[in-house]
Amino acid sequence: MQNIMCKGFRAAGVTAGLKKDGKKDLGLIFSEVPASVAGVFTRNRVQAAPVLLDRERVKSGKCQAVIVNSGNANCCTGEQGMTDAVAMTRCAASALEIGEALVCVASTGVIGQPMPVEKVERAVPGLAEQLRPEGISDLAEAILTTDLVSKIVTVQGELGGKSFTVTGVAKGSGMIRPDMATMLCFVCTDLEASPEILKKTLSAATDRSFNRISVDGDTSTNDTVLLMANGLSGAKLETAAHQALFQKILDDMLLQLAKMIVRDGEGVTKMVEILVRGAVTDADALAIADTVGHSPLVKTALFGEDANWGRIIAAAGRAGVPLEPEKTDILFDDVMMCENGMTCGDAAEAEATKVMKTPEFTITVDLKMGTGTASVITCDFSVEYVKINADYRS
Amino acid sequence: MQNIMCKGFRAAGVTAGLKKDGKKDLGLIFSEVPASVAGVFTRNRVQAAPVLLDRERVKSGKCQAVIVNSGNANCCTGEQGMTDAVAMTRCAASALEIGEALVCVASTGVIGQPMPVEKVERAVPGLAEQLRPEGISDLAEAILTTDLVSKIVTVQGELGGKSFTVTGVAKGSGMIRPDMATMLCFVCTDLEASPEILKKTLSAATDRSFNRISVDGDTSTNDTVLLMANGLSGAKLETAAHQALFQKILDDMLLQLAKMIVRDGEGVTKMVEILVRGAVTDADALAIADTVGHSPLVKTALFGEDANWGRIIAAAGRAGVPLEPEKTDILFDDVMMCENGMTCGDAAEAEATKVMKTPEFTITVDLKMGTGTASVITCDFSVEYVKINADYRS
CATH class of the missing domain: 3.60.70.12 (L-amino peptidase D-ALA esterase/amidase)
Known part of the structure; x- marks a missing residue:
């Protein structure tokens, strides 16, 4: 075709x-x-x-x-x-x-x-x-x-x-x-x-x-x-x-x-969907998906294959929209890593890390506050990215 | 003391x-x-x-x-x-x-x-x-x-x-x-x-x-x-x-x-002040300084010592506040690199590149629209940054 x-x-x-x-x-x-x-x-x-x-x-x-x-x-x-x-x-x-x-x-x-x-x-x-x-x-x-x-x-x-x-x-x-x-x-x-x-x-x-x-x-x-x-x-x-x-x-x-x-993109090793659900509104969900998807810390963690949910919830928290950390769940594909704002422990982290090693996966942030949903597609932030962009014009 | x-x-x-x-x-x-x-x-x-x-x-x-x-x-x-x-x-x-x-x-x-x-x-x-x-x-x-x-x-x-x-x-x-x-x-x-x-x-x-x-x-x-x-x-x-x-x-x-x-910060090779002046309001100036100071493209160019004013004006343009590109000047310390939205040529670029090679300097974006002023202190975005943040928890 x-x-x-x-x-x-x-x-x-x-x-x-x-x-x-x-x-x-x-x-x-x-x-x-x-x-x-x-x-x-x-x-x-x-x-x-x-x-x-x-x-x-x-x-x-x-x-x-x-x-x-x-x-x-x-x-x-x-x-x-x-x-x-x-x-x-x-x-x-x-x-x-x-x-x-x-x-x-x-x-x-x-x-x-x-x-x-x-x-x-x-x-x-x-x-x-x-x-x-x-x-x-x-x-x-x-x-x-x-x-x-x-x-x-x-x-x-x-x-x-x-x-x-x-x-x-x-x-x-x-x-x-x-x-x-x-x-x-x-x-x-x-x-x-x-x-x-x-x-x-x-x-x-x-x-x-x-x-x-x-x-x-x-x-x-x-x-x-x-x-x-x-x-x-x-x-x-x-x-x-x-x-x-x-x-x-x-x-x-x-x-x-x-x-x-x-x-x-050269230097890209991961394509990741950031799916936010349970927000008060779709616009709120998008604000969070966008902030998480932009975060240099989240993107470098993707590159490092690190199921660092702390960076994800911290990025979500600065999106400027309502969020109750003590209700928030974070999943890597279907592996729950953070439930009600707290870690699900080492076994969950081992499973989440397996997901992180695949080239395409979804990170879900569930706010459990409403029905607002949005998603963005992001990628990791690699050493190659910096090299390419530092050297580009020279 | x-x-x-x-x-x-x-x-x-x-x-x-x-x-x-x-x-x-x-x-x-x-x-x-x-x-x-x-x-x-x-x-x-x-x-x-x-x-x-x-x-x-x-x-x-x-x-x-x-x-x-x-x-x-x-x-x-x-x-x-x-x-x-x-x-x-x-x-x-x-x-x-x-x-x-x-x-x-x-x-x-x-x-x-x-x-x-x-x-x-x-x-x-x-x-x-x-x-x-x-x-x-x-x-x-x-x-x-x-x-x-x-x-x-x-x-x-x-x-x-x-x-x-x-x-x-x-x-x-x-x-x-x-x-x-x-x-x-x-x-x-x-x-x-x-x-x-x-x-x-x-x-x-x-x-x-x-x-x-x-x-x-x-x-x-x-x-x-x-x-x-x-x-x-x-x-x-x-x-x-x-x-x-x-x-x-x-x-x-x-x-x-x-x-x-x-x-x-490890990996930091440059400390750069982004000074915005001539904005309609101080808040507008801050929005632009912030957007330029955050831009991964600008920060990787700082690391690459590249006087890439195109990335600066492009970042300023997406700050969501009034800006007239055809009026905008961009200076590296006192070297005018972009005047009225256009390049000042190769000689200016050679001078600006010298400024970029120093560890601390100021990038001024002059909008020539009003009296709004603001500045932020930023740094370059280096290969080390990515390495440190990808490896941090492991």
Whole structure:
């Protein structure tokens, strides 16, 4: 099922010379007809020029192409940055013979360096010539920075007797090397749907996936998720049931891509779900899951395979929401390690330590106060993380 | 000036067998007469038994002794924990022949292990016999956990022709090994002052010192700062000018102790002030200083001696307060590296890199929007940090 492109979409990826290592660094997605579009962007107050431009362009609800580069974030580049972002869309539009306003743009890489836009302009005609359905693999490669593997997910379904395809591609090594860690995700589908429905579905799916893994807090200036629907399958999102089906597909796809991002981080040895239940509200549960998932102490303990529940309850306690330590349980998978705020003893710790030695597990914090639930996906904080991030620019 | 104890105070520190390595782990501070007292405690919702007990006891405004142990935090220890905390104060009171309610208690060490209170009870009579003014050095040693050096600051002054002394002792390796990093601080003075004045002065001084260095966010369950004033110097805090003098002394002392804590962390190679100015409000400035000071990306860049201003502005941008990137300047000491949101070029970067190679410097983020100012003291995030915290309990 991998690498299947939905009807009417083509993609390509080439080397434009933006990356020092000569790897692919410029990609293009193109739909034969203008598609409905929705976007979700970084909440950082510092936003790269391509983000600012896309925010405006998706307001029309229409998009036919996306040009995307790695190797330079085009962020903190002043007015010239916006000029360059516009120039990127202009040369793509010209090569594709479509309106400039129908082109979105995304960039990922180092902040604060001028964008060598002439390299992009030189490469675009060749890039456009390479467009083909299978080109999604090249695009997936061209948007990688320090990621090790391409991330593509394809889902096919049927609606009113018509089969449709949804194809998602992403990059990012989120919590691992977040300086380069702009999270980019492009989802194409041949379903027919209004921009409003796309927006609603995309926002919800993003909250349930990418927003649950941004656990080192260093929100990128360039994060961009775009969803395009060109309708060429003939399948149409008409009823509430259709929309629910699409929501489910998109939720699953983005969560799958998000987990691929976590797993791909160099230095990551564990992928851990922090599940909080029994909170007064879902928002309270999320605050605790988030604080525990961010805690350097918890993350280093994950790396050390140490079932250190004291660090977990201490992190939960500083989340700023109601919590009664004397009621709180903490489980590693199904091993109860802390019951009513106290240790379950050495035998439980031995069992919990076995769980910690596996590559994927769940830590449950049960507050036993209400019905609020939330979870985040986190990873361990390794010696490699520090080395990579200390050495990155040099 | 170091290690001078103020009039009427004595201290001691001995080995009670709570630490595995046989080092000093039990301390006592005693005032010949009941002293006015004020306390500042952790804001974590999970609070150790000694913290809960002290909160109640300082309400009377009077305290004559503090018993403190390292090696066990007496946290998440249930009702037994409170029983044990009370027992610690009881045996100290009995050895000192004072009322139990006049004794406070503090603990630091591992969370979730029962307190071996019988070891404390066995050691207390010998501990009380050792009490002497110079004993402050032994106490400073007995409260260390993974700290490497004792932290004592003494200041002498004159008020209305009478000389007085303020002696502060602290432990904690704050952002470095924060699992053990309960921050404890005991300040004694022979000034005469009401509990109300002590409370006000201590709260303000704590906000300007310890609350500015808690930058890894893992607030301990046991953080305790106690200020005791026994009046035996005859110098009295009467006028607003006196109080201002004392505030200045306490601010300076706690900031000095806070910096000693940062410098003491193993794995720390840099102590860096993050100074934010030009924010709309002081609170906004603090939010940004805090976010930048917490950022794993910024902290690993400090370790890597990388003048990576892109990470700084990106962290500032996600603080959730107004910021205009196109106005923002970033300086490393007096080297402007980013002006109006854009790089100052390679020559500036070479100069900034020189600053990064020094052990202590200031990073200034100037928003040029208003007059709000704040600063936090942070440190780098090193490979050692991860190793220490991954291996700590094993």
